Amino acid sequence: MVIVWLVLTLVVVAMGYVRLAPSDPVEWHQMPDQPQVKDFANGVIRVVETGPNGLAELDAIATATPHTERRFGSVEDGMVTYVTRSLVFGFPDYTTARQAGDTLEIYGRARFGKSDLGVNRARVEGWIDALQPG
Template sequence: MSGKVFYVLSTLIAFVLAFGVFIRFNPVDAGAYHRQVAFTGNSQGTNSFGVEIPAGTDPQAMFERAALMIADAPRTRPLAGDPAKGHVSFVTRSRVWGFPDVTNLWLSGGSLFLHGQAVFGQSDLGVNRARLTGWRQALAQGG
C-alpha cells in the first residue's frame, strides 16, 4: 500500500471514529427536549412521531406502567421529569452509533401522549414510529 493511500484511509478512519465518539458521548440537553409537543391522534414528522392513547379509568396507573416499560427498554435512560408530575423524558440510543432519540411521556385530558424525536438529522428513518407503535401495542395488551 502506498503512503498516500495509507494516509487517506487512516484519515478517513479517524474521521469516522471521531464522528462516532461525538454522537455516542454528546450529552442531550434536557432543556431543549423535555417538552410536550401539541398534537392529537398520531403525528408523523420528518424526524419524529407521536401517539395519543386513551388512558382509561386509571390514567396515573397507565402512565406509571408506560414509564416503567420505557425505562426498561434497551439502551434507554431517564433524561428529565418526574412521574408524580405526569411528564418524563427518556433518551434511547441506537445500537451501533449511539444516535440519541428523546421520548417524552405525559398525561393530559384523560390521554397518555408519547412523542419520540431524533436529536440529530433530518430523518429518523421511521425508528420512532416503530418504537412508539410497539409501546402503544404493549400498553393496549396490559404491558
C-alpha cells in the first residue's frame, strides 16, 4: 500500500511540475538564426510566404486554438510565442512565429521529452493551411 501512495505522490508532483514550471523567455521566445523548413523528433520549422500580415493572421488562428495562449511577444513586436498544452496532462509545446518581410517563420517544439509524436507538425501545418486563401 505504501508503494501505491508513493507512486501516486510522484505522479501528482510530476504533473504539478509540468503545469507550473516557469517559462524563461530567453530560452523559449527565440527563433533559429536562419530558419529553414525542417522536421525533427520533437518539433518543426516552417517558412511560408504570407505577405506582410501573416503574423497578425496567424495570431488570430493560434489564439482561437483550444488550450493555446500567447505567452511572449506581440504582433506589433514582429514575434510571438504561444504555448499549447495537451488536454490530459497539460504538457506544454512552444510555437514561436516571426514576421520577416513577406515571410512568416514558425518554430514549434515540445518542452518535455525527446519526441512529440508529430503533434507540433500537425498543429503548425494546420495553422498554415488556415492561412491559405480558401
